[in-house]
Amino acid sequence: MGVRVSEGEIARRRRRLEEELDGKGLTGVCLFAPHHIFYLSGFAFIATERPIALAWAFGRRPVLFVPLLEREHAGEARDVEVITYPEYPDERHPMERLADLLRDLGLDGKGIGVDSDGYGGGYGYRGPKLSEVLSAEVVLVAEVIGRMMAVKSPEEIELLRESSKWANLAHSLLQEHTAPGRTETEISARASLEASAAMFRALGPDYRPTRPGLPAQAGFRGQVGLRSAVPHVITTNARIKRGDVLVTGATADVGGYWAELERTMIVGKPTDDQRRCFELMLAAQDLVFAEIRPGRRCADVDRAVREFFAKEGIGKYWRHHTGHALGIRMHEAPFLDVGDDTVLKPGMVFSVEPGIYVPGFAGFRHSDTVVVTEDGNERLTCYPRALADLVIE
Amino acid sequence: MGVRVSEGEIARRRRRLEEELDGKGLTGVCLFAPHHIFYLSGFAFIATERPIALAWAFGRRPVLFVPLLEREHAGEARDVEVITYPEYPDERHPMERLADLLRDLGLDGKGIGVDSDGYGGGYGYRGPKLSEVLSAEVVLVAEVIGRMMAVKSPEEIELLRESSKWANLAHSLLQEHTAPGRTETEISARASLEASAAMFRALGPDYRPTRPGLPAQAGFRGQVGLRSAVPHVITTNARIKRGDVLVTGATADVGGYWAELERTMIVGKPTDDQRRCFELMLAAQDLVFAEIRPGRRCADVDRAVREFFAKEGIGKYWRHHTGHALGIRMHEAPFLDVGDDTVLKPGMVFSVEPGIYVPGFAGFRHSDTVVVTEDGNERLTCYPRALADLVIE
Numbered sequence: 001m002g003v004r005v006s007e008g009e010i011a012r013r014r015r016r017l018e019e020e021l022d023g024k025g026l027t028g029v030c031l032f033a034p035h036h037i038f039y040l041s042g043f044a045f046i047a048t049e050r051p052i053a054l055a056w057a058f059g060r061r062p063v064l065f066v067p068l069l070e071r072e073h074a075g076e077a078r079d080v081e082v083i084t085y086p087e088y089p090d091e092r093h094p095m096e097r098l099a100d101l102l103r104d105l106g107l108d109g110k111g112i113g114v115d116s117d118g119y120g121g122g123y124g125y126r127g128p129k130l131s132e133v134l135s136a137e138v139v140l141v142a143e144v145i146g147r148m149m150a151v152k153s154p155e156e157i158e159l160l161r162e163s164s165k166w167a168n169l170a171h172s173l174l175q176e177h178t179a180p181g182r183t184e185t186e187i188s189a190r191a192s193l194e195a196s197a198a199m200f201r202a203l204g205p206d207y208r209p210t211r212p213g214l215p216a217q218a219g220f221r222g223q224v225g226l227r228s229a230v231p232h233v234i235t236t237n238a239r240i241k242r243g244d245v246l247v248t249g250a251t252a253d254v255g256g257y258w259a260e261l262e263r264t265m266i267v268g269k270p271t272d273d274q275r276r277c278f279e280l281m282l283a284a285q286d287l288v289f290a291e292i293r294p295g296r297r298c299a300d301v302d303r304a305v306r307e308f309f310a311k312e313g314i315g316k317y318w319r320h321h322t323g324h325a326l327g328i329r330m331h332e333a334p335f336l337d338v339g340d341d342t343v344l345k346p347g348m349v350f351s352v353e354p355g356i357y358v359p360g361f362a363g364f365r366h367s368d369t370v371v372v373t374e375d376g377n378e379r380l381t382c383y384p385r386a387l388a389d390l391v392i393e
Numbered sequence: 394m395g396v397r398v399s400e401g402e403i404a405r406r407r408r409r410l411e412e413e414l415d416g417k418g419l420t421g422v423c424l425f426a427p428h429h430i431f432y433l434s435g436f437a438f439i440a441t442e443r444p445i446a447l448a449w450a451f452g453r454r455p456v457l458f459v460p461l462l463e464r465e466h467a468g469e470a471r472d473v474e475v476i477t478y479p480e481y482p483d484e485r486h487p488m489e490r491l492a493d494l495l496r497d498l499g500l501d502g503k504g505i506g507v508d509s510d511g512y513g514g515g516y517g518y519r520g521p522k523l524s525e526v527l528s529a530e531v532v533l534v535a536e537v538i539g540r541m542m543a544v545k546s547p548e549e550i551e552l553l554r555e556s557s558k559w560a561n562l563a564h565s566l567l568q569e570h571t572a573p574g575r576t577e578t579e580i581s582a583r584a585s586l587e588a589s590a591a592m593f594r595a596l597g598p599d600y601r602p603t604r605p606g607l608p609a610q611a612g613f614r615g616q617v618g619l620r621s622a623v624p625h626v627i628t629t630n631a632r633i634k635r636g637d638v639l640v641t642g643a644t645a646d647v648g649g650y651w652a653e654l655e656r657t658m659i660v661g662k663p664t665d666d667q668r669r670c671f672e673l674m675l676a677a678q679d680l681v682f683a684e685i686r687p688g689r690r691c692a693d694v695d696r697a698v699r700e701f702f703a704k705e706g707i708g709k710y711w712r713h714h715t716g717h718a719l720g721i722r723m724h725e726a727p728f729l730d731v732g733d734d735t736v737l738k739p740g741m742v743f744s745v746e747p748g749i750y751v752p753g754f755a756g757f758r759h760s761d762t763v764v765v766t767e768d769g770n771e772r773l774t775c776y777p778r779a780l781a782d783l784v785i786e
Contacts, residue, residue, distance in 0.1 A: 046625045049717065049724050069624040069712040072752060087714050089732035120513070124539070124718065124726030146517070185593065189586040189607060196578055200630045209628055212614050213606065214582060221605050231462040232439045235602055237593045319462040321480050324442065325517065331442050333517030339482035359465060 002155075003162070003207040004042065004255035009155045010078045013040055013148070018058050020144050021113055028057040029113035029141060030102060030130065035328045036115050036145055037064070038256055043077035044210035045070060050088040051119035051127070053098055054080070057105040065098055088125065095119070099133040108134055113141035146333055150325055151347040156257060157371050157380075160327070160349060163259040164369060164380040166252030170195035170218035171261055171383050174248060178240060178392050180267060185237045188219030199252060209253050216252040223247035228264075228363040231319055231355065240392075242268040245362035256328050260351045261381040262367035267392045277356050278387050281364040284308050284354040285385070288322055288336070292350065292370060292377040298340040305354045306338065317358050323351040326369065348372045349380075395548075396555070396600040397435065397648035402548045403471045406433055406541070411451050413537050414506055421450040422506035422534060423495060423523065428721045429508050429538055430457070431649055436470035437603035438463060443481040444512035444520070446491055447473070450498040458491055481518065488512070492526040501527055506534035539726055543718055544740040549650060550764055550773075553720070553742060556652040557762055557773040559645030563588035563611035564654055564776050567641060571633060571785050573660060578630045581612030592645060602646050609645040616640035621657075621756040624712055624748065633785075635661040638755035643776075649721050653744045654774040655760035660785045670749050671780050674757040677701050677747040678778070681715055681729070685743065685763060685770040691733040698747045699731065710751050716744040719762065741765045742773075 017040070021029070031037055031054045034047050041054055043064060052070065056062035064080045066073075067087060074082045085097045095118065102108060117138050118129040131138045152160070173191035195216035200207065209215040223230065224238035228245045240246070244267040251258045264281065266274055284305055291301045302322045309315045322336035326349060334342035336350055348371070355365030366385055370377040384390065410433070414422070424430055424447045427440050434447055436457060445463065449455035457473045459466075460480060467475045478490045488511065495501060510531050511522040524531045545553070566584035588609035593600065602608040616623065617631035621638045633639070637660040644651045657674065659667055677698055684694045695715045702708045715729035719742060727735035729743055741764070748758030759778055763770040777783065 044627060046627070048625075049726075049728065067713070069750075071712075072623045073626050087730060087732075089728060089730055090714075091732050093732070123722060123724035124728070126536075126726065143519075183590075183593070185589055185607065186586065189582060189589075193579065193582040193586075196582075197576075200576070200578065205629075209630075212612075212627060214578065219605075230465045232441075233466050234437060234439070234605060237602075319464075320460070329516060331516035333442075333519065335442065335482060335517070337480060337482055339480075339484050339486070357462075 002255070003203050005155050005159070007078055009153060010040065010042060014062070016148060017145065020148065021141060024139065025111040026113045026139060027110045028055070028105065028107045030055050030107070031115045032119050033115045038210070038328060039145070039149060041077045041080050043074060043080070044256055045073065046212065047122065049121070049123040049125040051094050051098070051125065053119070055098070055101055055105060055107070057107055060105065063101065063105065065101055067094070093127055095127045095130065095133050102134055108136050111137040111139050113139050115140070115142040115145065149327060149332065150334060151345055152327060152349050152371065153347070156327060157347065157349070159255045159257040160259050160369060160371070161380050163252045163254040163257050164261065164382070166195060166199050166216045166254065167250040167259050167261040167381060168383050169198060170216040170252060171248065171250040171263065174218035174250065175265065175392070178246070178265065180240055180242050183237050183239050184220045184224055184235060187240070191218045192216060195252070210256040211253060218248065218250035220246055220248055223363060226360065226362070229357045229359050229361060231357060231363065240267055245274060245364065247363050247365050258326065258330055259369040259381055260326055260330070260367050261369065261383055262353060262365055263383060263390055264364045264366060265390045265392055266387070270387060270391060274362065275387065277358065277362065277364045280312060280314065281354065281356045281366065282385065285352055285366055285368070288352045288354060289370070289377065289379065292344060292352070292372060293375060294344055294346055294372060296344050298334050298336050298342045298344065299338045301336045302338045314356060317356045319355060319357045322354050325350055344372050346372050346374050395648070396596050398548050398552070400471055402546060403433065403435060407455070409541060410538065413541065414534060417532065418504040419506045419532060420503045421448070421498065421500045423448045423500070424508045425512050426508045431603070431721060432538070432542060434470045434473050436467060436473070437649055438466065439605065440515065442514070442516040442518040444487050444491070444518065446512070448491070448494055448498060448500070450500055453498070456494065456498065458494055460487070486520055488520045488523065488526050492523070495527055501529050504530040504532050506532050508533070508535040508538065542720060542725065543727060544738055545720060545742050545764065546740070549720060550740065550742070552648045552650040553652050553762060553764070554773050556645045556647040556650050557654065557775070559588060559592050559609045559647065560643040560652050560654040560774060561776050562591060563609040563645060564641065564643040564656065567611035567643065568658065568785070571639070571658065573633050573635050576630050576632050577613045577617055577628060580633070584611045585609060588645070603649040604646060611641065611643035613639055613641055616756060619753065619755070622750045622752050622754060624750060624756065633660055638667060638757065640756050640758050651719065651723055652762040652774055653719055653723065653760050654762065654776055655746060655758055656776060656783055657757045657759060658783045658785055659780070663780060663784060667755065668780065670751065670755065670757045673705060673707065674747065674749045674759065675778065678745055678759055678761070681745045681747060682763070682770065682772065685737060685745070685765060686768060687737055687739055687765060689737050691727050691729050691735045691737065692731045694729045695731045707749060710749045712748060712750045715747050718743055737765050739765050739767050
């Protein structure tokens with residue numbers, strides 16, 4: 001088991017994309033989104049104001065178009081030619097230089113597939129659309145790549161399985177270090193550092209994180225006590241106290257893949273109300289595990305959860321859909337949502353996280369990462385789920 | 394000194410934007426970019442597949458349009474009305490609900506200012522352009538807001554000054570903890586946690602980070618030893634050894650503002666070659682401090698640095714422009730780059746970071762945050778710059 005996808009996997013993805021786009025009159029693609037570039041070249045980078053693109057004339061080796069400061073770093077990408085431009089904005093805009101490159105590659109005058117018509121930017125970037133600097137018919141192909149990415153290969157599933165282990169470890173450490181009187185920041189930092197140090201030691205010198213920061217992370221993200229009821233709150237560095245409900249999160253970067261593991265923990269003996277909400281949340285999650293199998297639709301799964309909320313009379317504590325796909329990105333399409341009619345297929349990977357949020361009281365959510373199998377689903381994150389295992393004494 | 398901008402500051406920004414857009418035939422704006430929403434409402438959030446927008450009919454109170462799971466959290470925004478939609482994608486797409494809201498606000502049928510024609514997305518989001526669901530003339534106003542954001546107010550400069558202090562502290566701790574035999578991950582995690590804990594204690598309960606993770610951060614981001622020559626490399630968890638050149642980075646979140654502080658450190662007695670590169674880098678940075686003053690152009694400053702590289706015969710070790718504006722975002726426009734003709738004005742804030750990168754040897758870069766003053770510039774980050782102060786014994 002490797003710690004990143006193989007050369008063969010990258011080659012298969014490229015062949016597959018060529019096949020998917022066959023017959024659409026495209027001579028190649030030019031991709032700007034970091035996750036698409038990573039998917040097709042293994043190049044992980046820090047996106048800034050400087051555009052980076054993967055320019056690929058079908059039948060040739062893809063070209064990674066990068067600013068000079070990424071020259072040596074881009075050399076770590078898989079089976080690409082690296083071509084640099086000096087800087088952004090520079091006296092000549094990088095998008096004009098990219099157009100030159102695409103012309104050199106014979107990608108003008110016909111159809112070219114893109115994930116966006118120009119660099120999506122951020123960090124103060126401004127520039128023309130690709131279609132403004134290149135004479136070509138620009139065709140959006142992001143959905144084609146998105147559909148490919150939604151069904152994970154065996155290698156990808158192994159990376160998510162490996163990621164799940166380290167998320168389990170990070171969460172174990174988080175639970176161990178959680179105690180009344182400690183702050184969420186210190187508990188989280190300690191668990192994340194210890195789990196990351198273990199990862200580096202266990203996975204050896206071939207292991208490389210794909211993002212800045214610690215590769216294994218566990219924490220509360222502000223969901224402590226009353227604020228556990230607010231799903232996407234940001235930390236206030238709360239001090240843990242007896243009676244608190246805590247909603248956690250843990251993940252780990254293995255080859256650029258991130259499993260998702262979240263748990264509800266209770267500090268001290270749970271009250272009856274806490275216990276009741278916890279058990280309802282657990283029942284909702286069990287229901288989802290039973291629903292996910294090939295042939296069902298994303299919408300069916302979410303509808304079952306919404307019906308459960310209605311039947312139990314807790315609709316007013318509903319705040320979000322059942323889950324999302326994940327892989328290279330923490331959230332990906334499709335979504336376990338009444339509005340998503342995607343049919344589940346083996347290899348799709350989802351978070352399963354129906355949550356109950358009672359304002360002024362507490363929030364309750366577990367999240368597990370599951371992969372759709374031939375006849376159901378398999379849970380990759382195997383951290384204990386029962387209340388008895390999640391009480392901080 | 395507060396730890397976030399005042400209500401008055403938010404009100405001034407709104408008045409100013411209304412004035413800037415006066416006479417353009419716009420009845421209001423609809424903004425999607427998280428940094429624009431934060432700038433005009435103080436609402437910091439985790440962007441996901443669920444669109445969030447600030448819908449503002451001039452003359453009325455702005456409306457924050459958020460998914461249900463952000464309802465309570467959005468209540469922390471400054472002087473806005475909060476309107477929720479159930480979920481994305483849902484049976485009715487949030488962009489259609491947003492169009493309803495904009496019609497209710499009277500923003501259809503005329504001109505509406507936007508920062509992008511629809512939600513920029515990410516995380517698997519797909520949806521129509523705003524112009525596809527609303528009968529209105531959509532006018533891009535991102536550049537107007539960008540120009541406003543480029544000149545910092547006295548309050549913003551105070552927040553960056555406060556951020557600089559905590560970056561100084563985080564970097565002090567990083568330097569203290571750096572020693573041969575330790576790994577970059579453990580040094581960085583320890584320094585970041587200690588500095589963050591100090592921040593929480595010093596700044597008190599009103600202090601709130603605006604992003605997940607530790608609010609003060611210091612580290613090497615992979616630039617250790619030979620890899621110090623690769624500017625945007627990602628950590629390999631290198632073990633520090635005698636003879637290494639290290640390129641560091643430190644920052645801290647104060648009210649959503651992030652100063653930038655970077656230093657070159659050398660482990661053990663510097664060699665002559667290390668010393669020579671270090672002194673050249675320092676001379677280049679000194680040159681920039683002398684160049685930055687009102688009336689000069691961004692391009693002039695960068696050109697002076699490029700001439701310095703040419704004169705010293707080190708052009709082949711040049712990798713990137715001199716610096717970038719910063720504030721709410723780590724990088725913002727304008728750029729200290731030969732291609733940027735922006736005239737420097739008092740209140741603009743830049744990183745100053747000319748770097749020298751010698752492949753197969755080492756990289757050398759300091760970065761300081763400076764604010765343009767009436768007659769020159771002031772350095773906000775005050776960490777020692779001289780080699781003698783940056784040698785790890």
